[in-house]
Amino acid sequence: MDQETGEWTQFLTRANRLFRARMHPAGVQLPVEGRMPPLEGATAWLNSPPLTAAELGGKVVLVQFWTYTCINWLRTLAFVRAWADKYKDQGLVVVGVHTPEFDFEHDLDNVRRAVKDLRVDYPVVVDNDYAIWSAFDNHYWPALYFVDAQGQIRHHRFGEGDDEQSEMVIQRLLLDAGAEGVDEDLVSVDARGVEAAADWDSLWSPENYLGYERSEGFASPDGAVLDTPHGYAAPARLRLNQWALSGDWTVKPGATVLNQAEGRLAYRFHARDLHLVMAPPTRGTPVRFRVLLDGQPPGTAHGADVDDQGNGTLTEPRLYQLLRQPGSVAERTFEIIFLDKGAQAYAFTFG
Secondary structure, rough: OHHHHHHHHHHHHHHHHHHHHHHHHHHHOOOOOOOOOOOOOOOOOOOOOOOOOOHHHHOOEEEEEEEOOOOOHHHHHHHHHHHHHHHHHEEEEEEEEEEEOOOHOHEEEHHHHHHOOOOOOOOOOEOOOHHHHHHHOOOOOOEEEEEOOHHHHHHHHEOOHHHHHHHHHHHHHHHOOOOOOOOOOOOOOHHHHHHHHHHHOOOOOOOOOOOOOOOOOEEOOOOEEOOOOOOOOOOHHHOOOEEEEEEEEOOOOOOOHHHHHHHHEEEEEEEEEEEEEEEEOOOOOOEEEEEEOOOOOOOOHHOOOOOOOOOOEEOOOOEEEEOOOOOOOEEEEEEEEEOOOEEEEEEEEOO
């Protein structure tokens, strides 16, 4: 390294430290937002025995509300996992509060499977009755609550983003608690698959539910026939963020259920990624499906749960990544054809 390069590198290092000093929460007084409620009313604990207020005393605690099919939570997981690992020896305890959104997320075996498959290694409290959710007066997946060593909530973050600020808050609370050896460099994660950040510039399609309680944009002729098996057809053309059914389906409050094989579900969208939360009719009863993009196999635009010809199998209740488009993103039509009956479709999400 020559002298000029070395001096420039030193200048950039000093500038970066100055920027971090100005932006770091150490230079900002964090408010007290109340005391952390006790983690009572849990259905079960995973990866840990129950943690009481006494056991958490003197620790910095990061509480995250999540549900395992939530794409917004999945896109924060790589960071939370990294923080739990990096700062555990300095006194950080991460607690994931799993509060379910869909009916199958109440099933403890499903949650256990998700915890294992998604490599959630920190303590998880299962909050099926919404006891902890209510105690925190929480309304979001995901939600982060940052608790100091005195048990006081000092910061919160709802939704995705602000990962650098969140980590600096953790560092600040650890330093305030007297932790030594806190590395102030921020974690770098290699988030892949469903954990990868969304392509926000091309994301023009919002989350949409397929049960009639919260659905928007349904475009099959004559609308939905609620809670009754009915034969549907798709219109000749869908507008952006409209969707339609073809075949024999039952539209229920929380999901739309296929009654006969060869049912189709189409969606007009604008996003890099397309996901669908689905469940088989029963555990151990697979449902084969095929995905099309503008009427053709997806090729290189296939997601992690289908091959380049669009073939996939619905085996368990979870979020399935069906499309991840390379290159530029445009408005396109997605279609999924279920080759077997019984598929339950809950929600589309995009990234």
